[in-house]
Amino acid sequence: ILKEWRAGEAQLLGYPPYIIASNQLLANIAKTNPKNMEELSQLKGMGKRKIRDYGEEILLILENFYDMKI
Incomplete structure (x- = not known):
């Protein structure tokens, strides 16, 4: 997910996907399942700009994904 x-963000913005988030960052997000911006900001590669631009959206994606799994 x-x-x-x-991929959608990269296409929309005209950037290569790795500019949005590296594979390693996505793996760390999935592994740690951060619940809030503070936890998300602790991940290596998740700087202030990424938090500002994508943080809420990432947390919403995780919340919806894990809600579907229950």
Whole structure:
């Protein structure tokens, strides 16, 4: 799901996907399942700009994904 989101963002913005988020960052997000912006900001590669631009959207994606799994 995170890779699909990244591909869509990259296409929309005209950037290569790795500019939006690296594979390693996506793996760390999936592995740690951050619940808030503070937890998300602790991940390597998740700087202030990425938090500002994508943080809320990433958290919403995770929340919806894990809600579907229950």
